[in-house]
Amino acid sequence: MRRRNSLRGKKSGFTLVEILLVLGLIALLMGVVVVNVDGIFGGQQEEMTKMKINESLSAPLFKYKTDTGNYPTTEQGLQALLTKPSNDRGRWRGPYVKSEESLLDAWNQELKYRFPGTQNPGSYDLYSLGADGTESGDDIGNW
Numbered sequence: 001m002r003r004r005n006s007l008r009g010k011k012s013g014f015t016l017v018e019i020l021l022v023l024g025l026i027a028l029l030m031g032v033v034v035v036n037v038d039g040i041f042g043g044q045q046e047e048m049t050k051m052k053i054n055e056s057l058s059a060p061l062f063k064y065k066t067d068t069g070n071y072p073t074t075e076q077g078l079q080a081l082l083t084k085p086s087n088d089r090g091r092w093r094g095p096y097v098k099s100e101e102s103l104l105d106a107w108n109q110e111l112k113y114r115f116p117g118t119q120n121p122g123s124y125d126l127y128s129l130g131a132d133g134t135e136s137g138d139d140i141g142n143w
Contacts, residue, residue: 045106049128049140052105057081057126058142060096067093071115071124078103078113078126105140109133119143 060081065071068091072080081096082103097103105111105128117125120143127141 045131046140048106049130052102053111053126053128053140053142056102057097057111060102061124061126064092064094064096067091072113074114078111105129107131107133117143 057078061071064081068088072078072085076085080092081094082100084092084094103111107128107130109129112127112129113124115124117123119125119141125141125143127139127143129135130138130140132138
């Protein structure tokens with residue numbers, strides 16, 4: 001005697017509930033990945049800005065001071081590294097940076113400059129307003 005296969009009438013495949021459950025899990029995982037990737041790249045922007053402030057622009061500012069006898073004034077700002085100030089006495093030997101982009105932070109905002117500095121008396125303050133673009137706790141400076 002032969003036994004009849006009891007699965008013969010059943011169709012194989014996934015139920016609608018199983019498919020929806022898998023799609024829900026995939027959506028949840030994608031949400032977690034997107035949040036973490038944003039945090040990773042945000043950290044890189046901060047590091048790039050710190051490096052520009054503390055390394056990339058410190059040498060041009062020092063060279064400017066060596067040539068002219070002092071750092072640019074707050075009014076002249078970082079533009080004095082790129083274009084000759086109107087009150088120059090023939091000592092400016094710039095440009096000290098290659099382009100306007102050299103004066104931007106990782107969020108494409110102008111770096112802020114102040115001389116004499118309030119955070120660094122006797123020197124200059126160079127800082128970025130950070131990701132939010134306002135003076136707040138996420139500012140990145142040379143202090």
